[in-house]
Amino acid sequence: MKLEHAGRVVIEDDVEIGANSTVDRAALGETLIGEGSKIDNLVMIAHGVKLGPGALMAAQSGIAGSTRVGKCSTWAGQSGASGHLEIGDGAIIAAKTAVLKDLPAGAFVIGIPAVEHGSWKRMRASLNRLPELRQEISKLRSRLERLEALLDKEEG
Numbered sequence: 477m478k479l480e481h482a483g484r485v486v487i488e489d490d491v492e493i494g495a496n497s498t499v500d501r502a503a504l505g506e507t508l509i510g511e512g513s514k515i516d517n518l519v520m521i522a523h524g525v526k527l528g529p530g531a532l533m534a535a536q537s538g539i540a541g542s543t544r545v546g547k548c549s550t551w552a553g554q555s556g557a558s559g560h561l562e563i564g565d566g567a568i569i570a571a572k573t574a575v576l577k578d579l580p581a582g583a584f585v586i587g588i589p590a591v592e593h594g595s596w597k598r599m600r601a602s603l604n605r606l607p608e609l610r611q612e613i614s615k616l617r618s619r620l621e622r623l624e625a626l627l628d629k630e631e632g
Contacts, residue, residue: 513527561576
C-alpha cells in the first residue's frame with residue numbers, strides 16, 4: 477500500500493541543486509532547503525529535512541528524514557546523517573562520515589560512526605602504532621609476571 481505524501485518541498489532563494497540529486501517531499505509539513513544552499517550532484521535529501529541556509533553538500537552525501545540542520549553546515553563527499561537528528565550551526569561533516577547522533581553547533585566530525593575530529597586524529601595515530609604497542613604491552617606483561625613471582629617468593 478502506497479502512503480500518500482501531503483507535504484511539500486520549499487526551496488528558498490539562491491539555492492543550487494546538482495544533477496541527479498533528490499529532495500523528497502515531506503509526508504506532512506515540508507522539506508526545506510535554506511537560502512543560499514549549494515547541493516552537488518548525487519545528493520539525497522529525505523522527507524521532512526530542514527536544511528539551514530548556506531549549507532554546502534558535496535556529491536554522494538545525504539540526510540535521512542526529519543533531520544534538522546543549522547545554518548552554514550558543510551557536508552563532504554559521501555557523508556551522511558541518519559534520521560530525526562539535530563545538527564548545529566556551522567557543523568562540518570568530513571568525507572565518508574556517518575552521523576548517527578545529534579551534533580552541537582561548530583562540531584567537526586569524521587569517521588563511522590562520527591567522532592570529534594581531534595579525537596579521530598589521535599585514534600588514527602595510535603592505530604598506526606598498534607603492532608609496536610602490542611609488543612610493548614606483551615613485554616611489560618611478562619616483566620610484571622616475573623616481578624610478582626619474585627614478590628610472592630619473598631613473602632612466602
